Amino acid sequence: MNFAALADDWSYLLLGTFPDGPPxxxxxTLMLSAISGVLSAVLGLALGIALVMLPGRGWPTGLLRSGLSFLRAIPVLMLIFWIYFLLPVLFGLDVPGTFSVVCALSLVSGAYLAHGVAAGIRAIPQGQWSAGLALGMTRWQVLRELVLPQALAVMLPSFVNQWVTLIKDSSLAYIVGVGELSFLSSQVNARLMVHPAEVFLFSGAIYWLLCSILNLLAWRVEKRSTP
Known part of the structure; x- marks a missing residue:
């Protein structure tokens, strides 16, 4: 192993051409994951609440469940292709690669989180709902004031798992020419030719570090929230 061969490329793998050019x-990779993580959390929270609060029967619930099942069933790579190649054909839009990746990651991850949110809410004892309703609160007030704060601790592992998956799935952005870590690693490897192990071990170490930091932060948050 000769990691010294990466002396001229490690900053490029970390930052790209930033600050002289785009990141x-x-x-x-971190920016794509962070934006997708925030959007998927908002989407998952809204859809998870809808799963719980909508009536068990009826077309709105059926439509929501069908949509979530569809997003969970298709590969992220396929959804990236659809957004990047199909939208310009259908609507004449110029869809940037980064936009297609963020949309695909947010939609798929939000669909998975929605079920985690619904499970977290349903894990709270029914007595909490009954007590809130007995005090004259509406069902939405009970959810906001009593149930959701308690459910957050139950939801946290699902959110962390999905955010770690987002960091790894962001590597699929290379397929539409987005210059994230995997794409630049391939570029550096094509230039060096004789050090593929060093290049991809370095990239793998960065992915491992990002995921480990996220796990550590989640563990600290969970530890503080536990009485």
Whole structure:
């Protein structure tokens, strides 16, 4: 192993051409994951609440469940292709690669989180709902004031698992030419030719570090929230 061969490329793998140009490499991977993570959390929270609060029967519930099942069933890569190639054909839109990746990751991850949110809410004893309703609160007030704060601790593992998956799935952005870490690693490997192990071990170490930091932060949050 000769990691010294990466002496001229490690900053490129980390930052791309930033600050002289657009961000790339690990920085862009982190940005894609962070934006997708926030959007998927908001989407998953809204859809998970809808799963719980909508009536058990009826077309709105059936439509929501069908949509979530569809998003969970298709590969992220396929959804990226559909957004990047199909939307311009159907609507004449110019869809940037980063936009297609963020949309695909957010939609798929939000669909998975929605079920985690619904499970977290349903894990709270029914007595909490009954007590809130007995005090004159509406069902939505009980959810917001009593149930949801308690359910957050139950939801946290699902959110962390999905955010770790987002960091790894962001590597699929290379397929539409987005210059994140995997894409730049392939570029560096094509230039060096003789050090593929060093290049991809370095990239793998960055992915491992990002995921480990996220796990550590989640563990600290969970530890503080536990009485």
């Amino acid at each position: 790339g490499g690990a920085l862009l």
